[in-house]
Amino acid sequence: xxxxxxxxxxxxxxxxxxxxxxxxxxxxxxxxxxxxxxxxxxxxxxxxxxxxxxxxxxxxxxxxxxxxxxxxxxxxxxxxxxxxxxxxxxxxxxxxxxxxxxxxxxxxxxxxxxxxxxxxxxxxxxxxxxxxxxxxxxxxxxxxxxxxxxxxxxxxxxxxxxxxxxxxxxxxxxxxxxxxxxxxxxxxxxxxxxxxxxxxxxxxxxxxx
Amino acid sequence: xxxxxxxxxxxxxxxxxxxxxxxxxxxxxxxxxxxxxxxxxxxxxxxxxxxxxxxxxxxxxxxxxxxxxxxxxxxxxxxxxxxxxxxxxxxxxxxxxxxxxxxxxxxxxxxxxxxxxxxxxxxxxxxxxxxxxxxxxxxxxxxxxxxxxxxxxxxxxxxxxxxxxxxxxxxxxxxxxxxxxxxxxxxxxxxxxxxxxxxxxxxxxxxxx
DNA sequence: GGATGTGAATGGATTCACAGCT
DNA sequence: AGCTGTGAATCCATTCACATCC
Numbered sequence: 001x002x003x004x005x006x007x008x009x010x011x012x013x014x015x016x017x018x019x020x021x022x023x024x025x026x027x028x029x030x031x032x033x034x035x036x037x038x039x040x041x042x043x044x045x046x047x048x049x050x051x052x053x054x055x056x057x058x059x060x061x062x063x064x065x066x067x068x069x070x071x072x073x074x075x076x077x078x079x080x081x082x083x084x085x086x087x088x089x090x091x092x093x094x095x096x097x098x099x100x101x102x103x104x105x106x107x108x109x110x111x112x113x114x115x116x117x118x119x120x121x122x123x124x125x126x127x128x129x130x131x132x133x134x135x136x137x138x139x140x141x142x143x144x145x146x147x148x149x150x151x152x153x154x155x156x157x158x159x160x161x162x163x164x165x166x167x168x169x170x171x172x173x174x175x176x177x178x179x180x181x182x183x184x185x186x187x188x189x190x191x192x193x194x195x196x197x198x199x200x201x202x203x204x205x206x207x208x209x
Numbered sequence: 210x211x212x213x214x215x216x217x218x219x220x221x222x223x224x225x226x227x228x229x230x231x232x233x234x235x236x237x238x239x240x241x242x243x244x245x246x247x248x249x250x251x252x253x254x255x256x257x258x259x260x261x262x263x264x265x266x267x268x269x270x271x272x273x274x275x276x277x278x279x280x281x282x283x284x285x286x287x288x289x290x291x292x293x294x295x296x297x298x299x300x301x302x303x304x305x306x307x308x309x310x311x312x313x314x315x316x317x318x319x320x321x322x323x324x325x326x327x328x329x330x331x332x333x334x335x336x337x338x339x340x341x342x343x344x345x346x347x348x349x350x351x352x353x354x355x356x357x358x359x360x361x362x363x364x365x366x367x368x369x370x371x372x373x374x375x376x377x378x379x380x381x382x383x384x385x386x387x388x389x390x391x392x393x394x395x396x397x398x399x400x401x402x403x404x405x406x407x408x409x410x411x412x413x414x415x416x417x418x
Numbered sequence: 419g420g421a422t423g424t425g426a427a428t429g430g431a432t433t434c435a436c437a438g439c440t
Numbered sequence: 441a442g443c444t445g446t447g448a449a450t451c452c453a454t455t456c457a458c459a460t461c462c
Contacts, residue, residue, distance in 0.1 A: 005431065006409065013408040017387060033443065042389050046433055053445050061439045061444045078408050079415025086407075093309050097302030102363075103387055103404040109411070148410055154311075172410040178226060178312055180251050188413045190406045195312040197399045198295075199222040199287050200215065201357055201381040202318070204397045206288025214453065242421060254421095255455055262423050270422045270461045 004054035011051050012074050014041065019071040020106070026067070033064030083108050085146045089161045090153035091116035091131050094176060098150060099127040112144045115161075134164060141168040148172045155179055213263035220260050221283050223250065228280040229315070235276065242273030292317050294355045298370045299362035300325035300340050303385060307359060308336040321353045324370075343373060350377040357381045364388055 018041060023030055038045035052058050055077050059065040075081040086104070088095045091114045098104070099111055114131045116122065121131045132140050140146070149165045151158055151173060158177035165173055165187075172188040175181050183189045227250060232239055247254035261267050264286050268274040284290040295313070297304045300323045307313070308320055323340045325331065330340045341349050349355070358374045360367055360382060367386035374382055374396075381397040384390050392398045 002430095007431075009409055009412050010405045012412075013405045014402075017404075035443085044433070046435095047431090049443090049445060050432075057445070059444050062442045063440075064443065077412070077415075079411040080408065082415075084411055084414075093302060093306030097306045098403070100302050101403060104407070107404060107408065109404075109407060147414060148407070150407075171414055174407055174410060188410055190410050192401075192403065192406045193223075194307070194310060194401065195226075195316060195318075196219045196222045197401045198313070198318060198357070198359075198383055199289065199316065200218055201383060201397055201399050202288040202293055203218050203221075203286070205293075205356060205380050206286075206291075211452095216453075244421085253455070255457095256453090258421090258423060259454075266423070268422050271420045272462070273421065 002054070004051075008051040008054055009078070011043075011047075012055075012078055015048070015051075016071060016074045016078065016080070016107075017103075019067055019074070023067045023071060028068055030067040031064050032067055032070075034059075037065075080108050083110055084148060085110055085112045085144055086148045086150060087111070087113040087115060087141065087144075087146045088129075088150045088152055089115045089134070089137075089165070090151065091118070091121050091126050092152065092154075094152040095150075096126055098152060099129050109148075112146060113140050115140075117157075134161060137161075137164045138168040141165070141170055146170065148174065151175045151177055151181075153177065211263070213260075217260040217263055218287070220252075220256075221264075221287055224257070224260075225280060225283045225287065225289070225316075226312075228276055228283070232276045232280060237277055239276040240273050241276055241279075243268075246274075289317050292319055293357060294319055294321045294353055295357045295359060296320065296322040296324060296350065296353075296355045297338075297359045297361055298324045298343070298346075298374070299360065300327070300330050300335050301361065301363075304359075304361040305335055307361060308338050318357075321355060322349050324349075326366075343370060346370075346373045347377040350374070350379055355379065357383065360384045360386055360390075362386065 034045040034048045038048055058070050058073055086109055088098055088111060095114060111129055114126055114129050115134045115137060116131050117134055122133050124131055149170050151161055153161050155177050158179050159181055162173060162181045162183060166184060170187060173183065174190045176192050178193055181189060243254040243257045247257055267279050267282055295318055297307055297320060304323060313320065320338055323335055323338045324343045324346060325340050326343055331342050333340055358379050360370055362370050364386050367388050368390055371382060371390045371392060375393060379396060382392065383399045385401050387402055387404065390398060
């Protein structure tokens, strides 16, 4: 059995979200097979089975998957059966949007602090989340046991904030600024670029047909 | 010469953004070769040359690339040498954040309308962008010649809004709601999922090391 | 000489097809 | 009988190596 590709891990998250909804609708004893699941998610059933096979055996041959069990086990694999504490750096629109994002809470991802340089915001709450000064990153990360930081600050301050996070002992950073951050090996770095998806569309619209 | 893979197109956008900045710093006659470019972007120079080769010839052998020319031609390929009109459906935090996102304006992507069901917002402006009722989507899309719509509404109303956009004659949709939208072939659909990137991190943190 | 551009080789991911279980 | 789980086959992307041209 080979090491699962990153992209399979992404897809597990998609399966999990669907199974949550499906179970909410169909109840605790719901069953589903790879073909139905594929139809719902507009995917290939072979791929779903292959993705799962990297992590173990989850179904009953001749029957399919018990939704509750599959949900539980994917949660375990993704580390979503425990709570994670997150902070968001940058209390602008993007930071606020992420604070309010329902998908996080549902996945056991709890935002416990915001950081912003704006002294009008420091000490107040946004979406119920307390705003701190970036000068206090180290203190707060330790005190609140923050595992993951999200960088939602402007381009120019992204690396500076990242450095503060790194010395605070954070374990992972998700960066929304359109820049390649440099980061030591022991801090896991993820990136989201909001504009590339859009530029893909302009490319397709621009092509002569 | 084969059809360029989608992922090469994404990378062109990354090259373009870098070249914009690089030219701003180094001036109109700047030159760069694939090795330097790769170093800046933390990539492999072979990959950069391969990506470019799908679309034509851009450099001078023995010299490298003239930044201005490369910038111009990548812009052409991606359709970013013309303006695009966008609308954003959902004037919540995410919609507002996207309105304020500097990266769009810089790439000739102009947000010209917001749509929201909240009657307190309709008729007002957010970040300088006028808010309209979703009932007026068809009228406004045509009047303002909107090419691309961004869906930043809650999960439950995403498909409904998508349907309105589809009948309005929109050409492309970028969906931020965590759901697979159904969409006719002639409307190009892109998806951005904010939580998968995060869940990738929890997976890595969760793995025994 | 020196860097591009590109076929060929390698490495990964997806799809297939069927053995293996229930 | 029927669906999972998985090696093998295919397909696609990345990396390499060098012929090519300024």
